[in-house]
Amino acid sequence: MSYSILTFFDLILVLTLLSLSWHLLNSEDIFKAVVLFISFGLLMALAWVRMRAPDVALAEAALGAGLTGPLFLAALRRMNRCHKGERRLDIDENRDGDNEKKMEQPHQRS
Amino acid sequence: MKKKWNNHIRGRNPFQLLFLFLLFMLTVILAVIFCNIPEKSSVLEAGIVSMQNQSGVNSPVTAVLLNFRGYDTLLEVMVLLIAVIGVWSLTKATSFGNTADISPVQLGVVHLLTPVMCLVAAYLVWQGSHLAGGAFQGGAILGAAGVLLLVSEIPWTHAVPALVLRIGLVFGPLIFTGIALYCLWARGGLLDYPTGSAGWLILLIETTCALSIGLTLALLFAGGRPDENGSEGDIQ
Numbered sequence: 001m002s003y004s005i006l007t008f009f010d011l012i013l014v015l016t017l018l019s020l021s022w023h024l025l026n027s028e029d030i031f032k033a034v035v036l037f038i039s040f041g042l043l044m045a046l047a048w049v050r051m052r053a054p055d056v057a058l059a060e061a062a063l064g065a066g067l068t069g070p071l072f073l074a075a076l077r078r079m080n081r082c083h084k085g086e087r088r089l090d091i092d093e094n095r096d097g098d099n100e101k102k103m104e105q106p107h108q109r110s
Numbered sequence: 111m112k113k114k115w116n117n118h119i120r121g122r123n124p125f126q127l128l129f130l131f132l133l134f135m136l137t138v139i140l141a142v143i144f145c146n147i148p149e150k151s152s153v154l155e156a157g158i159v160s161m162q163n164q165s166g167v168n169s170p171v172t173a174v175l176l177n178f179r180g181y182d183t184l185l186e187v188m189v190l191l192i193a194v195i196g197v198w199s200l201t202k203a204t205s206f207g208n209t210a211d212i213s214p215v216q217l218g219v220v221h222l223l224t225p226v227m228c229l230v231a232a233y234l235v236w237q238g239s240h241l242a243g244g245a246f247q248g249g250a251i252l253g254a255a256g257v258l259l260l261v262s263e264i265p266w267t268h269a270v271p272a273l274v275l276r277i278g279l280v281f282g283p284l285i286f287t288g289i290a291l292y293c294l295w296a297r298g299g300l301l302d303y304p305t306g307s308a309g310w311l312i313l314l315i316e317t318t319c320a321l322s323i324g325l326t327l328a329l330l331f332a333g334g335r336p337d338e339n340g341s342e343g344d345i346q
Contacts, residue, residue: 054242055171058234062250067327070257074333 010050017043030079034072041065166308168240175244176312180301183245184290187283187319190326194279198335212262220262227255235320239309245282245319252324257331272336275329282322286315 020043024036041064048057158170158178165173175183231251238244259267289311290301297304303311 055244055247058242058247059250062247062254063327066254067250067257067331070261070331074331078333 006050013043013047013050017047030076031073034069034076037072038065038069041068164305164308166303166310166312167238169238169242171242172238172244172312172316176315177301177303177308180290184283184286184301186246187286187323190323191279191283194326194329197330197333201334203332203334203336216262220258220264223258224255227251227258231255231320231324235316236313238316239313245316246323248316248320249323250327252320253327253331256324256328260328260332270336275325275336278325279322279329282315282319285318289315 017040020036020040024033024040027033027036041060044064045057045061048054048060158174161178162168162170162173165177167173167177231248233248234243234251235245235248236243238248289303293302293304294300
């Protein structure tokens with residue numbers, strides 16, 4: 001009986017993973033895609049556990065979901081700043097001036 | 111539906127279509143391979159089981175990663191180091207928001223979580239010798255702790271000297287390479303650990319590499335080289 005319940009769970013897991021990956025590849029909003037990617041990583045870790053590979057699951061949960069997501073978010077923040085017409089070099093040179101500018105306008109999403 | 115599909119095709123240039131076709135073929139090939147994988151490759155498993163007691167650790171995964179195929183892991187650690195060098199050569203680290211923006215709740219959570227995360231990381235490295243775990247998992251937890259500290263703008267993360275960060279980055283790879291070269295000199299094979307001391311040599315490699323990997327990941331998140339006098343970063 002438990003076997004069939006677990007199979008059902010696996011099926012839902014696979015379907016969720018597929019739909020998540022489709023949505024994250026298809027989304028126009030990069031921020032949304034990054035958030036979907038993080039949840040994809042967490043569910044992928046669950047899938048590795050189901051495949052009896054706890055080592056890979058640990059690495060996937062910590063690296064795939066925990067670190068790649070924040071890395072993407074940080075890159076997104078830099079991209080947004082570059083879009084505003086600031087060159088990357090400018091950001092580097094005027095770090096102090098940039099901080100003051102940020103104080104005036106509160107945090108953007110990212 | 112068909113019209114939409116046609117529009118889809120027309121919008122692409124031939125190279126994209128070729129790429130899509132190749133991608134599709136790759137997927138088909140992978141699926142065929144996946145369907146033909148035997149349930150258990152008895153040769154490999156038997157080989158690992160028969161050599162397990164010589165590897166110095168009880169976990170077959172750690173035995174493969176750090177003993178039988180230690181060279182691969184050495185290269186992986188080097189790849190991480192090179193990644194940081196690449197990021198540092200591109201740009202300087204930026205700061206994340208202002209200290210005033212950080213809510214006291216977040217600061218409290220970080221103060222509670224960071225020691226626990228360090229403990230979990232140490233446990234994962236220690237557990238690597240007999241269960242799931244190891245340098246990369248422990249290092250990733252340490253890196254996540256570093257990211258938390260960086261995001262919360264804990265003041266002392268800016269005061270870590272750049273030299274300390276550099277030494278921390280190369281510490282693990284250096285120990286790993288040193289042990290590999292020692293084995294080459296003493297036993298005639300790269301990473302051919304002396305019998306009997308393989309266990310603690312692996313633990314030493316894993317501990318130092320976990321520290322360096324954690325620092326590497328946190329510094330990748332900081333996203334650039336630190337200023338030479340006082341910098342971004344964290345200490346495990």
